[in-house]
Amino acid sequence: MLAxxxxxxxxxxxxxxxxxxxxxxxxxDVLREARVYSSEDVKSYAxxxxxxxxxxxxxxxxxxxxFENRLVHGMLVSSMFPRIISSHFPGAVxxxxxxHFRSPVHIGDEILGLVQATALRETKNKYIVKFSTRCIKNNxxxxxxxxxxxxxxxxxxxx
Amino acid sequence: MLAxxxxxxxxxxxxxxxxxxxxxxxxxDVLREARVYSSEDVKSYAxxxxxxxxxxxxxxxxxxxxFENRLVHGMLVSSMFPRIISSHFPGAVxxxxxxHFRSPVHIGDEILGLVQATALRETKNKYIVKFSTRCIKNNxxxxxxxxxxxxxxxxxxxx
Numbered sequence: 001m002l003a004x005x006x007x008x009x010x011x012x013x014x015x016x017x018x019x020x021x022x023x024x025x026x027x028x029d030v031l032r033e034a035r036v037y038s039s040e041d042v043k044s045y046a047x048x049x050x051x052x053x054x055x056x057x058x059x060x061x062x063x064x065x066x067f068e069n070r071l072v073h074g075m076l077v078s079s080m081f082p083r084i085i086s087s088h089f090p091g092a093v094x095x096x097x098x099x100h101f102r103s104p105v106h107i108g109d110e111i112l113g114l115v116q117a118t119a120l121r122e123t124k125n126k127y128i129v130k131f132s133t134r135c136i137k138n139n140x141x142x143x144x145x146x147x148x149x150x151x152x153x154x155x156x157x158x159x
Numbered sequence: 160m161l162a163x164x165x166x167x168x169x170x171x172x173x174x175x176x177x178x179x180x181x182x183x184x185x186x187x188d189v190l191r192e193a194r195v196y197s198s199e200d201v202k203s204y205a206x207x208x209x210x211x212x213x214x215x216x217x218x219x220x221x222x223x224x225x226f227e228n229r230l231v232h233g234m235l236v237s238s239m240f241p242r243i244i245s246s247h248f249p250g251a252v253x254x255x256x257x258x259h260f261r262s263p264v265h266i267g268d269e270i271l272g273l274v275q276a277t278a279l280r281e282t283k284n285k286y287i288v289k290f291s292t293r294c295i296k297n298n299x300x301x302x303x304x305x306x307x308x309x310x311x312x313x314x315x316x317x318x
């Protein structure tokens with residue numbers, strides 16, 4: 001059930017590595033994943049976050065406010081970053097995240113999330129890793145969201 | 160249905176204003192809301208975010224990792240901030256958010272979210288407002304999450 005949910009909604013999962021099975025994370029490595037956000041995703045996210053901002057549900061208001069269509073919650077799109085990190089490093093603990101919402105994400109847009117390791121240090125058998133994080137609209141160069149994250153990883157070995 | 164979902168899960172909604180009906184936002188004003196995150200919330204959030212980090216589902220792993228219990232996703236707790244802002248200012252557009260996860264939030268913890276306006280300017284009949292944002296464990300002074308947000312509000316009139 002969980003696997004079905006994940007794989008029917010995630011349309012592309014790719015890594016930048018030829019030999020992923022034995023890969024350990026290094027500075028410069030990029031993890032990526034793409035997803036299309038549906039109207040059902042937006043409703044489910046509103047139900048759990050309690051964020052019923054009408055920009056996500058009222059197409060006329062969204063258009064009057066200058067958008068092409070109803071918006072996907074920015075914090076739902078942002079959830080790609082910890083999702084990508086923890087899918088490769090189960091047990092990762094999030095320390096910080098900055099988020100700059102640079103362009104709207106509309107329902108139906110295909111969004112590519114990219115997480116790149118930029119700094120790494122070991123402490124007490126764990127690893128503090130900084131990542132640059134960004135989301136772009138697929139097939140364009142348009143950055144819709146960027147920022148930085150820091151996470152504590154239990155290991156540098158990637159699933 | 161929506162109202163039921165919101166009000167059964169939100170255990171306290173309060174404002175710092177005596178005359179909220181006619182209130183317009185000023186620098187220094189604080190909006191607040193509290194919530195207890197349940198195991199069902201964590202599962203629902205994982206379903207929509209695809210973030211199945213075992214720290215949220217495996218109590219033994221969470222304890223071995225140094226936590227008291229299973230964790231609530233940090234980005235779910237963070238969703239309090241746009242929720243609080245847009246519930247008072249429907250049509251608000253999120254511009255940025257910084258997040259520092261300072262202490263774990265466990266399933267069952269009661270978390271109080273506080274959003275304080277720190278700067279405000281008008282541009283093209285809209286309002287760019289900066290907020291300090293933080294979450295504390297209720298009945299303690301423990302800050303579990305803090306940061307800053309910027310949002311564009313269509314009006315300073317608060318619902």
